[in-house]
Amino acid sequence: xxVLTQPASLSASPGASVSLTCTLRSGINVGTYRxxxxxxKPGSPPQYLLRYKSDSEKQQGSxxxxxxxxxxxxxxxxxxxxxxxxxxxDEADYYCVIWHSSVWVFGGGTKLTVL
Amino acid sequence: EVQLVQSxxxxxxxxxxxxxxxxxxxxxxxxxxxxxVRQMPGRGLEWMGIIYPGDSDTRYSPSFQGQVTISAxxxxxxxxxxxxxxxxxxxxxxxxxxxxxxxxxxxxxxxxTVSS
Numbered sequence: 210x211x212v213l214t215q216p217a218s219l220s221a222s223p224g225a226s227v228s229l230t231c232t233l234r235s236g237i238n239v240g241t242y243r244x245x246x247x248x249x250k251p252g253s254p255p256q257y258l259l260r261y262k263s264d265s266e267k268q269q270g271s272x273x274x275x276x277x278x279x280x281x282x283x284x285x286x287x288x289x290x291x292x293x294x295x296x297x298x299d300e301a302d303y304y305c306v307i308w309h310s311s312v313w314v315f316g317g318g319t320k321l322t323v324l
Numbered sequence: 325e326v327q328l329v330q331s332x333x334x335x336x337x338x339x340x341x342x343x344x345x346x347x348x349x350x351x352x353x354x355x356x357x358x359x360x361v362r363q364m365p366g367r368g369l370e371w372m373g374i375i376y377p378g379d380s381d382t383r384y385s386p387s388f389q390g391q392v393t394i395s396a397x398x399x400x401x402x403x404x405x406x407x408x409x410x411x412x413x414x415x416x417x418x419x420x421x422x423x424x425x426x427x428x429x430x431x432x433x434x435x436x437t438v439s440s
Contacts, residue, residue, distance in 0.1 A: 243425075245426045245427075247369075247426075247427070249369075254419050254421075254430035254431065254432060254433050255361075255369065255419070255421075255427070255430055256430070257426045257427055257428045257430075259426075260425060260426050268425060268426070270426065270428065271428070302368075304368065304369055306371075306426075306427075311383065312371065312385055312386070313359065313371035313374070313385075314371070315361075315368060315369045315370060315371060316368075317368045318368040318369070
């Protein structure tokens with residue numbers, strides 16, 4: 210079982226809000242981790258969006274709009290990237306990352322389509 | 325402007341050696357870790373390893389340990405990723421990224437194609 214699991218794809222309409230999930234493997238407690246989120250558009254390198262551990266420990270990437278935010282769902286053992294007011298330019302791949310067992314681990318990524 | 329500029333695309337044959345580079349500018353190169361990340365065609369991101377140019381402390385992902393070598397020359401603010409014997413499966417885009425908590429600055433990527 211992978212350390213981080215993300216849905217392969219997701220679609221939503223312009224103006225909507227969408228939650229991208231990053232589920233940690235059973236036995237790895239989401240509450241103890243900083244979860245980093247990155248956006249990658251076709252033909253471009255990834256871009257750092259934000260880091261979230263808790264509401265008191267979070268960081269927004271430089272220049273990243275506030276409509277991108279992070280949270281956690283402890284019951285699902287998952288990190289969440291919330292994008293509100295979806296725009297066509299948000300169509301991209303999104304990756305979650307954690308530092309686990311002395312290794313930076315990337316999730317498999319979610320392809321977000323803005324219909 | 326803080327930036328990482330990577331060397332250009334490479335086309336190599338299986339068994340060839342290769343060293344690609346990542347030059348930092350606009351910040352203190354020796355004060356931040358530099359990571360290397362692989363992206364195979366149509367696939368996700370994989371962390372390969374990381375180096376602290378200040379003292380060349382280097383860590384590798386178990387998946388890449390022994391397969392590649394990461395180094396840095398702080399005198400010219402440049403980090404390197406090298407292979408001694410390339411395989412077709414090394415065909416991928418390779419990114420370097422600066423670590424400041426998250427990976428906040430990324431190079432533009434170096435495409436490596438290995439084909440006979």
